[in-house]
Amino acid sequence: MSAFDALGRPLRLAFIGGAAPSMIGQVHLRAALMDRRFAVVAGALSRDATRGEASAAEYGIAPERSYPDVATMLDAEARRSDGIEAVAIVTPNDTHHRFALAAITADLDVMLDKPMTNSVAEAVDVARAASGRGVALVLTHGYSGYPMIREARALVAAGRIGDVRSVQVEYLGSGLAARVEDAPDAAKRWRLDPARSGPSLVLGDIGTHAHHLATYVCGEDIATLSAEVGALMPGRRVHDYAQLRFRLASGARGAMTLCQGAAGVENHILLRVIGSEGHLEWRHPAHNELRLCPIDGPPVVLSRGQPWLSAAATHATRFRRTGHPEGLHEAFANLYSDFAELAAARRLGIAPDPLATTAPGAEAGLAGLRFVAACLASDTAGGAWTELER
C-alpha cells in the first residue's frame, strides 16, 4: 500500500506564483489536480493584487485564502487547522531560493519549478534546508515524468544495453529564434533579464532539463565537461546556444547540443544512450515510444501501456493499454503524484513507494546548478575540460 493511500485524503496545496497569463502555472495546476492527490486551497499567485485575485478564482481558491504575498500566506495558513501542507513555486528563477527556504522553514513540502535556484550556493542552501527539515522537495523536470523515460532508466539499470558508452542529448527550441528582445511577452521579459533568469538563459531554461534527462536515464551524473556557451542571434545579450562534450562518472562519453534560437523547431528533444549491447532512442515528438535496438536483433518499439514494460513505466501511466496517447500534462502529473507520495510518507513517518522516489529532488536540482556552473567555467576557459563540483 502506498503512503498516499494510507493517508487517504488529498494534500492541501498552495501556489506561489501562477497568475494569468502564466502558462506553466496552468500546467502545474492541471497536473496537481489530475490524480486528485492535491486540493488547491490557497495561493499567493501574484504580487499584483488584482491579477492575483482574478486568478485565484480560476484556481478555485477561496478569496480569503488568496494572499498578497508569500510571507502573509505562510503566516496565515500556519494558524489554520486546515492550513496548507505543501506549496508549488512557479515564480521566476531568482525567487526560488527565497520562497523555497521560506516554505521549508514553515515545514511545508515543496514542488519547485526548475532550475532549483540561480546559483550553486543558493542550491546548496535549499538542499541543506530540505534535508535538514526532511521535507519532500520535487523539481518539475517534467520530461522525466514521461513513462518511456522511466522505462529507459529501468532498461539501463537492468543492463539491457550493457555498459553505457555514449550519450547524446539534443534540446532545441524556437522561443528565441526571432528577436524577441524587441517585444517580449511576460514569460520572456524576466527570462531576458539575467538578474532574474540566472547566469545563462539557455542552460537554466533547457540545459538543466537535458542534464537531468541524461543523468536520470543513465543513473549517474556528469563528471567532467567541455562547453561552448553563447548566442546564435547577433547582438543578443543572453545565451541561446550551448554545445557540450562530457564524461559520465563511469567514463562514458557524451554530447549535448542546446539551442533556443532554432527557427522552425517545435521543442525538439532527443536522447540516445549507446551501450555495449545495444542502444535506446527517445524523441520528444514521439514521447510515447522508446526504441530499444539490440546489437544482435532487430529494433523493438516499446510504447506506453504495453504490459511488458517495467513497473517504473507502468507506475507513470494512466491508460493501462496501448494506443491511448498521454502527454506532457500527465508527465507533470506523475511528478505531482510522486510528490504526494513522498509528502504523505513524511507525514505518516513511513517509507514511500520506492517507485515514487526517482522524481527529481534537491540532489538533482543541486546537480543541475553544478552543471550550469561547470559549463560557464569551461566556456570562460575556452572550452577547457572542467570537473563538476561534488
Add this chain to the structure above:
Amino acid sequence: MSAFDALGRPLRLAFIGGAAPSMIGQVHLRAALMDRRFAVVAGALSRDATRGEASAAEYGIAPERSYPDVATMLDAEARRSDGIEAVAIVTPNDTHHRFALAAITADLDVMLDKPMTNSVAEAVDVARAASGRGVALVLTHGYSGYPMIREARALVAAGRIGDVRSVQVEYLGSGLAARVEDAPDAAKRWRLDPARSGPSLVLGDIGTHAHHLATYVCGEDIATLSAEVGALMPGRRVHDYAQLRFRLASGARGAMTLCQGAAGVENHILLRVIGSEGHLEWRHPAHNELRLCPIDGPPVVLSRGQPWLSAAATHATRFRRTGHPEGLHEAFANLYSDFAELAAARRLGIAPDPLATTAPGAEAGLAGLRFVAACLASDTAGGAWTELER
C-alpha cells in the same frame, strides 16, 4: 465572453457508473476536472454498494451524495439547493437510454458515453427528449476532441482541399485479438453480451467512432453504404470486423475498415480525406499532427499549437505553443469544456460560444445508430447498398 465565463463557476456534476475498475470512468473524471468547469459532487457509481462507496472517495464525492441507484440520486439531488446540474453516464450501452431519459426528465444536462443507445428507436427517444427539454447532451466521441481533428474539419469547411471526393477510415484495435471469451475482464464481460453491448460489438464500440470522425471532418453524413460485418475469430458470437463502402451525401465515395481483432495493433485510427485540390491525413499515433497535401505543392505538417491554425483548433488546445504534447485526456476534456459551455448557455438563456457547438450531440448520436442499423441491414442483404434512415 463565453457563457461559462458569464456563469462564473463550475457546474455541479454527478457520475452514473464509473466505479473501479472502470477505465473510462477515470478518463471522464480527469476530463471533467481538467479545466475546472465541473465539480464532481454526487454519483451513483455502481449497483454494488461497496464498490460504489469505495469509488466515491476516489471521485471526491461526499459519502452522503454517493447513491445506490440513479433514481435515488436524481430524487435526492433535486431536493437540494446545491443539487447536481449535469450527469456523466458511463455505464454499459444498454442502460444509456434509460439513464439518459431519466436525467433529461430531471432537467439535467447530459454527458453520455457512446454509442448513444443500442437501437435507432431508443436514440430517437433520447434525441427527442433532449431536444424537447432543451438540455445539453454531448457524446464522448473523444477523438473528435483532438485539436487536429477540429483543424481538419475547419480546413475542409474552408475549401482547402476543394470538393471532397473520397474518404478512407481505418479503426483497428487488438482488444478481441485473443479469445477473450474464455476469461473476460469487467470491460469485456458486458461487451461480449449482445443484450448489453448492442446488436454489433464492433459497430457500436469503434464503428460509431469511425463514423463520427469521418462525418464530423467532412461536415456531411453518410447517405448510403454497403457493408460486411462479422467475426475474424473462428467461433466468435459477437462481431469483431466490418468493412464498408459508402457515399457521403455529396456523393463522395468512402471506405471504412473496422477490426477489434487485429493482433499486435495499438489502437490504430486513420482518417484520409481526398478532395479535388489536395488531401488531409491524420493518424492516431501522431494525433498532434495533420498532413495537408495540396495538389500543387509539397505536403505541409500542421501541428497542435501552431499559431496559424484555425480558431477551432486553438479553442481545443491548452498549450499555446508547439512541441508540448497533449493526449486523449485533453481530447475528452475538450468535449467536457464544450459541454460546460452549452450547459452554462442553457442556464443563462444565452447563446454559447459557436466554437463549442461542434461537440457531438444527440443528432450525431442518432446518426451513429442509423449508421449501425444500415450496416447490419446491408450485411443481412449480402452487402446490398442501403440508405441511411434520415
Add this chain to the structure above:
Amino acid sequence: MSAFDALGRPLRLAFIGGAAPSMIGQVHLRAALMDRRFAVVAGALSRDATRGEASAAEYGIAPERSYPDVATMLDAEARRSDGIEAVAIVTPNDTHHRFALAAITADLDVMLDKPMTNSVAEAVDVARAASGRGVALVLTHGYSGYPMIREARALVAAGRIGDVRSVQVEYLGSGLAARVEDAPDAAKRWRLDPARSGPSLVLGDIGTHAHHLATYVCGEDIATLSAEVGALMPGRRVHDYAQLRFRLASGARGAMTLCQGAAGVENHILLRVIGSEGHLEWRHPAHNELRLCPIDGPPVVLSRGQPWLSAAATHATRFRRTGHPEGLHEAFANLYSDFAELAAARRLGIAPDPLATTAPGAEAGLAGLRFVAACLASDTAGGAWTELER
C-alpha cells in the same frame, strides 16, 4: 550453384517498346543491366523509326539491331548465331498479347510489363503458350521485388503471424488527380483510351499490383470479392477508383482501396496482414522496413540488410548491411535477376535456384486478369459477391 552461374554469361535481351520518353522503359533497362545478367543487344523500340533509332543509341543497341517492328526483329535475330534469347515487352497493354505470343513462339524468354494482357481470354492464351513452350515468363510487378515484401511472404509462410485472418491493401496515386484528359502526356494518352489500356484503367494499372502484393505475401489467391469501380473525377470516362472486399481462399477477409485520383498523394501503397498471432505492416514510402507486431510482445522493425532476415529477403538484397537504402530500381532488378535464373535454367535444362521461382509468372498474370474480370462483374452486379474464375 545457380543456373545463371552455371551458364556463366549474360543473356542476350531485346526490348520491345521503351523509346523515349517512356519512363518505364528506362526503369526496365537499368534493372536489366544492374546485375550484368543481361546484355541489351537488340530492340524494336518504337513504331516511329526516328524515335526508335534515337533511343537505340541510348540503350546501347547497335544500329543494325534496332528494328522497325517486332516481326522483323524476331525474324532477323532468329537467323543470327548470337541472336537474342529474351525480350522485355514494355509497350501499351493492348499489344502484350500479340508480342508475348510472338516471342514465345520464337522460343524466347519473356519479361512482360503488367498487366499481362487486357482480358482473361488473352491471358489464358499467353499462359498456355508459355507453359506449352516451357519458356520463362516474368511480369514486372516490381513491388514484389522489394526485399521486405519477400520477407513478409517468408514470415507468413513460416507461420510467424499464425493463421491469416485479414488483409488490407491500399494503393493510392495522384496521376489522375487533375483533369489530365485535357492535355495528356504520352504515358497518359494511351492509358485514357480503354481500347489500349483495357477495360478498367485503375484495375489494370494499379489494381493488379495490389492484387499481386496481397496474394504474393499471403501465399494464396482471392477466392471471391465484392467491388465498386468508378471515377472520382466528375465526367471521367475511365476508372480511377475501386473499393473491394474479398475473401482469400482460406476464408480470410480482405479490403482493398485503389485510387489514381488522390490529389497530393505520392504513390502510397500499404499492405497489412493480420494473423492470429500478430500482424505485418509495410508502407511504400518506408519500403526498406517491415513491421512485425506480435500479439504478445512489442513491435519489431525488420529492415533490409539485417542478418537475421530470411534467405528470400537476402536473395533480393545487394547491400549486405543495414542502412544503405535501395529503391525501386533494385526491386525491378530483382525480378530481372530471377528472370535470368529461370531463363538460364531452361537453357541448361536444370532446376533454377528455388529463391528465384517466386517472381510473378504467367499464373500470377492470369490471376490478375481474373481479378480484374471479377471486379468488373461484381461492380456491374451492384457489388454482388463474385467468385474468381479458377
Add this chain to the structure above:
Amino acid sequence: MSAFDALGRPLRLAFIGGAAPSMIGQVHLRAALMDRRFAVVAGALSRDATRGEASAAEYGIAPERSYPDVATMLDAEARRSDGIEAVAIVTPNDTHHRFALAAITADLDVMLDKPMTNSVAEAVDVARAASGRGVALVLTHGYSGYPMIREARALVAAGRIGDVRSVQVEYLGSGLAARVEDAPDAAKRWRLDPARSGPSLVLGDIGTHAHHLATYVCGEDIATLSAEVGALMPGRRVHDYAQLRFRLASGARGAMTLCQGAAGVENHILLRVIGSEGHLEWRHPAHNELRLCPIDGPPVVLSRGQPWLSAAATHATRFRRTGHPEGLHEAFANLYSDFAELAAARRLGIAPDPLATTAPGAEAGLAGLRFVAACLASDTAGGAWTELER
C-alpha cells in the same frame, strides 16, 4: 546540351581494386553503369591474380584487359587506340595517393574513393597534380549525390532559411560496435591497421563524409574546430568516436558527433541546418525527404521527384515523379554521371553542365584531410580550438 551528350558515347573506364568480396567495388560498378555513361573495359582488380581474374568476368572485363597491377594496366592501355579514359580507384586508403597520381600522370580522369589520401601532404599532391593536368577528379562522397542533399544546398544558397546560424551533423554506425578486432573481415582488416586506413579510422571513414555533407550543403567550409577523438570500446587501438564543435567561415556554430561503435544503429546520418528564417532537416533513413521548417509557417516535406524542386535536385533524379524510391546506388550514380560530364567536357574542351560541377572534387578532398588534421591536432591539445589549414 551537355558535354556528355556532345561526346555522344560512353567513356572507357577501368577499375583499380574492387575484386570480390569488396562491397564498395560493386556499388561503384553499378553506379558507373546505371546511366550508360561508362563502359567498364579494363581493370587491375586485385593484387591477387586469381581473385582479379575471377572478378574481371563479373565486371564484364575481357581477360586480356584484366591486369595484374596498376602500372601494367596504365602502360598497356596507353598503347591501345581504344584505351581507357578514366579510372575508378576503390582500394584501401593508403594507396589512393599513389594510384591517383599515376592515373593523373597518365592523363586519365579519376573517380576516387574517399578519403582522398591519408594525409594533408598527400592530398595537396593529388590536388596539385589534378589541377596541373586539368583532369576531372571526383570523390565518392556518395551521400552528397542524394537529390534531397542537393536540394538542401540549393535552398541554403537561395537564402530560403536566411543566414546560417547553426549546423548539426550526426553520423553513427555500428560497424565497430562489437570487438571486430578478434575476427575482422576483409573490409575491416585493413581499416584496423592505421598504416592503411590513416591516422584516424572514424575521421577518415565517416568523418570526412560528415564534413563534406555539412560544408556542401552550407556552401562554406569549417574555419575552426574543437574536437575530442577516441575509442568507446575499451582497449581499442583505432578511433571509433569523435565529438566536435566548430565554426563555419561565416561564424555559424556547428556540432558533430561521429561514432562507429553504436550498437544497434543502422548507418544513421542526420543533417540539420538552422538559419535565421527557418531550418532544414535531413535523415538518412528517409533520404528521399527533406524537411523545410520556416520560422513563420508550418514544416514542409519536400521529396524526391516533386516538380517544384530545384534544378540541382531534378538533375540528380531518375524517376521524374514522386513516390518511386531511389537509393544509395542512384546517389553514387549521380556522382558518376557528373564525373562523366566533367570528363567529357575536358575531352571536348568545352564547359560542363554547371549542375555537374558540385560533385566533390580535389578541393573537397583536400578540405576533408585538413579537417581530419585539425581534429587530431585539437584532440592532442585537449580540445583546443584549432583553425583548419587553408
